Amino acid sequence: MRAEFAAGLGLRIETLRRAVQGLEGGFRSEDAQALYRAAHSLTGTAASFGAEGLAHAAGDLEDLARSWLERGVSSPEEWSAAAAAVAELDLAAREYRATLQSGTARSSAARLAVVGELSSLIHAAVDMREIFQGAIQKVQRVLDFRRASVVLIDEAARHYYIHTLYDRAQGGFVPGEAVFPVERGVTGEAIRVGRPIRVDSLAGTEGILLQEGKRISAMIVPLHVGDRVIGALNFGHENEGHYTEEDLDWAVVLGRQIETSLYYSKLLSTIAQQREALAREHAAVQAQRNQLEALIDASDAAIMLVGPDHRIAYANAEMATLVGIPREAVLGASVESLQRFFAGSFVDPAALAAQGEALDGKATLHDRVDLAFPRRAVYQRVVAPVRDRGGALLGHIVLYRNVTHEVAVERAKTEFVSVVSHELRTPMTSVKTSLSLLLGGAAGPLEAAPRELLEIALRNADRLIRLVNDLLDLSRLDAGRMEFRLEPVSLEDGIAAGLETVAAFAKEQGVTLVPRPPVEPQVVQGVRDRVLQVFVNLLANAIKFSPRGGQVEVRWWREEGYAVTEISDQGPGIPADKLVTIFEPFTQLDSSTTRQHGGAGLGLTISQRIVQALGGRVWVDSEVGSGARFFVRLPLASAAKP
Amino acid sequence: MADTFRALIIDDDPDLLRLVRWTLEFTAGWDVVTAGSGAAGIELARSATLDVILVDVMMPEMDGYEVCRRLKADPATGKVPIILLTARRDLNQARLAEVGVAGVVLKPFQPDDLARQVREFCP
Numbered sequence: 001m002r003a004e005f006a007a008g009l010g011l012r013i014e015t016l017r018r019a020v021q022g023l024e025g026g027f028r029s030e031d032a033q034a035l036y037r038a039a040h041s042l043t044g045t046a047a048s049f050g051a052e053g054l055a056h057a058a059g060d061l062e063d064l065a066r067s068w069l070e071r072g073v074s075s076p077e078e079w080s081a082a083a084a085a086v087a088e089l090d091l092a093a094r095e096y097r098a099t100l101q102s103g104t105a106r107s108s109a110a111r112l113a114v115v116g117e118l119s120s121l122i123h124a125a126v127d128m129r130e131i132f133q134g135a136i137q138k139v140q141r142v143l144d145f146r147r148a149s150v151v152l153i154d155e156a157a158r159h160y161y162i163h164t165l166y167d168r169a170q171g172g173f174v175p176g177e178a179v180f181p182v183e184r185g186v187t188g189e190a191i192r193v194g195r196p197i198r199v200d201s202l203a204g205t206e207g208i209l210l211q212e213g214k215r216i217s218a219m220i221v222p223l224h225v226g227d228r229v230i231g232a233l234n235f236g237h238e239n240e241g242h243y244t245e246e247d248l249d250w251a252v253v254l255g256r257q258i259e260t261s262l263y264y265s266k267l268l269s270t271i272a273q274q275r276e277a278l279a280r281e282h283a284a285v286q287a288q289r290n291q292l293e294a295l296i297d298a299s300d301a302a303i304m305l306v307g308p309d310h311r312i313a314y315a316n317a318e319m320a321t322l323v324g325i326p327r328e329a330v331l332g333a334s335v336e337s338l339q340r341f342f343a344g345s346f347v348d349p350a351a352l353a354a355q356g357e358a359l360d361g362k363a364t365l366h367d368r369v370d371l372a373f374p375r376r377a378v379y380q381r382v383v384a385p386v387r388d389r390g391g392a393l394l395g396h397i398v399l400y401r402n403v404t405h406e407v408a409v410e411r412a413k414t415e416f417v418s419v420v421s422h423e424l425r426t427p428m429t430s431v432k433t434s435l436s437l438l439l440g441g442a443a444g445p446l447e448a449a450p451r452e453l454l455e456i457a458l459r460n461a462d463r464l465i466r467l468v469n470d471l472l473d474l475s476r477l478d479a480g481r482m483e484f485r486l487e488p489v490s491l492e493d494g495i496a497a498g499l500e501t502v503a504a505f506a507k508e509q510g511v512t513l514v515p516r517p518p519v520e521p522q523v524v525q526g527v528r529d530r531v532l533q534v535f536v537n538l539l540a541n542a543i544k545f546s547p548r549g550g551q552v553e554v555r556w557w558r559e560e561g562y563a564v565t566e567i568s569d570q571g572p573g574i575p576a577d578k579l580v581t582i583f584e585p586f587t588q589l590d591s592s593t594t595r596q597h598g599g600a601g602l603g604l605t606i607s608q609r610i611v612q613a614l615g616g617r618v619w620v621d622s623e624v625g626s627g628a629r630f631f632v633r634l635p636l637a638s639a640a641k642p
Numbered sequence: 643m644a645d646t647f648r649a650l651i652i653d654d655d656p657d658l659l660r661l662v663r664w665t666l667e668f669t670a671g672w673d674v675v676t677a678g679s680g681a682a683g684i685e686l687a688r689s690a691t692l693d694v695i696l697v698d699v700m701m702p703e704m705d706g707y708e709v710c711r712r713l714k715a716d717p718a719t720g721k722v723p724i725i726l727l728t729a730r731r732d733l734n735q736a737r738l739a740e741v742g743v744a745g746v747v748l749k750p751f752q753p754d755d756l757a758r759q760v761r762e763f764c765p
Contacts, residue, residue, distance in 0.1 A: 418730065418731075418732055421729070421731075422700070422729040422730050425729035425749050425750055426655060426658070426729050426749060428750050429658060429661075429729065429749040429750035429751070430655070430657045430658050430661055432750050432753065433658075433661040433662070433665055433750070433751075433753045434661060436665070436753035436754065437661065437664055437665060437668060437753065440668065440669065440753070440754065442664060442668045465750050469731075472731060473731075476731070476732070481732070483735075
């Protein structure tokens with residue numbers, strides 16, 4: 001009974017295949033009914049013979065056919081599901097026949113043992129070559145072949161190549177490098193249609209199988225992973241008609257085992273790859289860490305990194321010297337214990353508290369402290385939070401740099417400039433006063449020529465005085481020694497005073513000053529004299545570069561917590577490459593403008609530094625030929641102190 | 643001339659001393675006396691009736707702060723407003739307040755504006 005059922009399976013499946021193919025052309029009720037009947041009958045019979053695989057696949061087809069009959073339509077997705085179920089039936093039939101038949105050259109028991117061994121390969125092997133070689137070696141015990149091979153197809157599925165090749169005549173596995181088009185040959189066909197093929201008589205030109213000039217026999221079983229054919233398992237024998245249908249059934253079973261192990265090996269190799277990637281990442285992080293530590297060690301500053309657990313994650317030798325304990329003791333120590341060591345070092349005990357607060361907080365501490373230990377010195381101190389890319393706190397960096405020498409040099413430089421400026425100013429005062437008195441008629445009325453000469457002398461004395469003043473201002477701004485006592489400053493008053501200061505200069509240059517005040521008066525946070533200095537500098541600059549008969553416009557307005565003042569002229573404009581450098585000291589567009597326009601080129605630098613110190617910004621917008629627009633942004637008094 | 647403004651100038655630079663005097667006399671018609679040192683200035687201040695005293699800051703022997711402190715401490719001169727004349731820009735504000743300075747005029751000053759600047763600091 002079973003044998004009859006097994007023998008008739010081919011026909012039944014063929015009937016189902018035809019019915020499915022018919023339905024793919026368009027829905028016809030007769031086809032669907034034929035399919036339903038055949039599937040229904042097969043489901044029942046297969047179940048009664050214990051052929052579960054067959055019953056399951058036939059059941060799927062039955063369900064599909066019933067649904068088509070009920071609805072009167074079928075969709076392309078359903079056609080491919082039906083085709084897959086038919087393919088599944090093919091395989092299940094082979095398996096069923098393989099388990100049914102016995103008493104042939106190879107015992108079923110031996111074959112089942114091989115199947116069992118193959119499945120244990122799943123757990124052991126991670127590499128495809130290992131799986132293929134292991135499988136071929138085991139299969140030798142149950143199948144005769146001259147050559148066995150596994151071929152794999154390339155990504156584009158156009159070609160297949162020999163991955164593993166066993167040749168008994170050559171005594172084992174041999175390298176096989178050849179590549180063949182999927183379009184051609186029996187192996188190609190098996191891969192294309194996705195079904196196993198047995199050939200009893202084949203010209204021995206098929207490269208993978210045999211190269212002898214006679215006819216041979218072969219079996220090709222396509223290998224699937226997921227829903228994709230990835231290659232094929234091939235067996236070749238030097239005699240024609242060597243393989244039976246049962247042999248092919250076994251080959252299919254073996255193919256399925258290989259498929260399963262491949263599936264797992266892919267999973268395993270994915271996991272292995274991930275593990276390798278993690279290891280590589282870890283190595284990269286470690287290398288980065290080593291570089292960072294080398295950098296910290298090479299610094300002459302004392303540096304330590306405090307972790308989020310308040311322990312010292314890293315400290316260089318300088319830091320150990322500063323703290324006064326061995327480096328080994330610093331590493332891993334708690335911040336609290338280190339703070340105790342620091343406590344005795346500060347000249348001003350308040351410096352310790354500031355450091356403790358900074359280590360607990362999120363704000364950066366950046367100051368200078370006097371230390372009595374390990375040497376009497378001034379240190380630049382930085383305590384800054386370290387954050388990850390997402391902004392989460394990773395700890396703090398603590399840095400001490402001995403700046404005693406820098407402080408002394410700074411002090412000496414400032415003192416020098418201050419003294420020199422003073423020494424220059426005193427005689428300049430006498431020169432200027434003498435010239436002024438003469439011009440004012442203190443020594444009697446003047447003829448035109450002496451008057452003109454005195455005017456030239458006075459004008460240049462004034463220029464010299466401005467230069468000295470500017471140099472001193474710049475030196476003090478550089479040293480951070482200019483005092484800024486912030487106060488509310490009326491922008492209207494500051495601009496009016498600025499306009500008044502430059503009014504005479506504008507008249508002399510034939511330039512009209514045009515203030516355009518906003519409706520509401522603005523009050524900024526600043527220092528009145530310094531704000532005035534900025535406006536005078538920018539206005540004088542605008543007048544200086546204006547053509548005779550030109551206009552200098554001043555407008556100002558409120559903008560998000562700031563007041564912005566714009567001073568625009570109708571001068572020659574500034575080339576794009578000079579827009580940034582004009583704020584650097586002693587920069588004018590070229591030496592000829594220096595002669596023509598006077599000034600040492602310090603006004604813009606000083607203005608920018610002052611505004612920056614007041615918490616604002618100065619910038620310029622200009623194009624050659626269309627004048628320049630200078631902007632001054634200062635914080636509003638109301639914004640600074642609510 | 644009871645309403646003529648009277649000023650004393652104390653400066654160790656004789657050129658400047660003369661020029662400041664001329665400036666104030668010429669531009670404002672003040673009555674100006676001068677002293678070439680702190681000690682001479684204090685001496686002169688005691689015996690004269692003054693509306694304002696202008697003192698240079700950097701002088702040998704006795705600097706402007708000390709002169710100011712002594713003048714303020716002396717009941718004979720303590721009420722006269724004192725203006726410091728200086729070329730320095732980094733004056734210690736606290737110290738200025740401590741010695742009782744009425745105001746500071748920076749050198750170099752604008753000669754035709756000097757008298758006005760000084761008057762502005764006087765009550």
